[in-house]
Amino acid sequence: MMIRLFRHGDGSGRIAVRYLLAEEVAAYDEERRRTKGKTEVRTVLPEVLQGDPEQTIALIDSNFRKWRYTSGVLAFAAEDQPTEDELISVMDDFERTVFAGLETDQYNCLWVKHEHKGNVELHFIVPRIELYDGAAFNPAPPRSESYFNAFRDYWNTAKAWASPNDHNRRRTLRHVFEQEDRTQIRDAIRAHVISKIELGKIRDHKDVLAALKELEEDGMEIKPPRPSKRPLRSLLRRLSCG
Structure with missing residues (x-):
C-alpha cells in the first residue's frame, strides 16, 4: 500500500467529487499525463465507503480561501487484496492519525473506493476547513511526508502488504x-x-x-547551474581598490 497526495485543491468541489464518482473519465498514461481526446470507462463503478458527497461538495464550495480541499489516495497492490474489514480499519486509523486532536464532527472526509484498474484504491477528499468555527485547516502541511510514510509502513508491515520501498517494485x-x-x-x-x-x-x-x-x-544530460558572477565581480572590485 502506498499513499499519494494530489497537487489539486484550489478548484471546484463539485468537479472534484464528480470525478471520483464518474463512470467515464479522461484517460491518463502510465506517467499520469492526460491523453488528449481519450477517455476510459470505469468497468467497476466507484463506491462511496464513508461520508456524504453532497456535504463534502457544499463545504468545499463555500470556502472562499485559495486552498479549499486536500485529496489523495491509499493505493493497494493487486496482490494485497485487503478485506472489507481491513479497509474500514485503515480508513478509521488514517482519520485518527491525520485528524489527531479533533473530534469526529470537527472535520469532513469523503472516502471513495476504486477497483476498475484491477487493484483497490481508497480515494479521500477533505475540505480544508475546521467545522466548529470555520477556521482554515490543512491535513497535510509541508514536511508531513514522514508522518504519512510512518502510517503506511506500519500497515504494510502489520498486513504484509506490498511496500513502495521494496527495490523489486521500483x-x-x-x-x-x-x-x-x-x-x-x-x-x-x-x-x-x-x-x-x-x-x-x-x-x-x-x-x-x-x-x-x-x-x-539513465542517459539524460543535465547541465550544471551557471556559476554566479557575484564572487568574481567582488574579487575584481577588491583588486581594483588595492
Missing part, C-alpha cells in the same frame, strides 16, 4: 530525454523527484541532486 524510469516536448520532459523529471519525496528518499538539496544524478545515469 518502476523503470522512462527515457525522458527521448521525448520531443520540453513540457513532457519537465513533467517526467518532476514525477521522478516527487516519487522520491513520497518514498522519503528526498529530504534536502543533496538528495535532490542525487535523484537528478540517476537521470544522468
Whole structure:
C-alpha cells in the first residue's frame, strides 16, 4: 500500500467529487499525463465507503480561501487484496492519525473506493476547513511526508502488504530525454523527484541532486547551474581598490 497526495485543491468541489464518482473519465498514461481526446470507462463503478458527497461538495464550495480541499489516495497492490474489514480499519486509523486532536464532527472526509484498474484504491477528499468555527485547516502541511510514510509502513508491515520501498517494485524510469516536448520532459523529471519525496528518499538539496544524478545515469544530460558572477565581480572590485 502506498499513499499519494494530489497537487489539486484550489478548484471546484463539485468537479472534484464528480470525478471520483464518474463512470467515464479522461484517460491518463502510465506517467499520469492526460491523453488528449481519450477517455476510459470505469468497468467497476466507484463506491462511496464513508461520508456524504453532497456535504463534502457544499463545504468545499463555500470556502472562499485559495486552498479549499486536500485529496489523495491509499493505493493497494493487486496482490494485497485487503478485506472489507481491513479497509474500514485503515480508513478509521488514517482519520485518527491525520485528524489527531479533533473530534469526529470537527472535520469532513469523503472516502471513495476504486477497483476498475484491477487493484483497490481508497480515494479521500477533505475540505480544508475546521467545522466548529470555520477556521482554515490543512491535513497535510509541508514536511508531513514522514508522518504519512510512518502510517503506511506500519500497515504494510502489520498486513504484509506490498511496500513502495521494496527495490523489486521500483518502476523503470522512462527515457525522458527521448521525448520531443520540453513540457513532457519537465513533467517526467518532476514525477521522478516527487516519487522520491513520497518514498522519503528526498529530504534536502543533496538528495535532490542525487535523484537528478540517476537521470544522468539513465542517459539524460543535465547541465550544471551557471556559476554566479557575484564572487568574481567582488574579487575584481577588491583588486581594483588595492
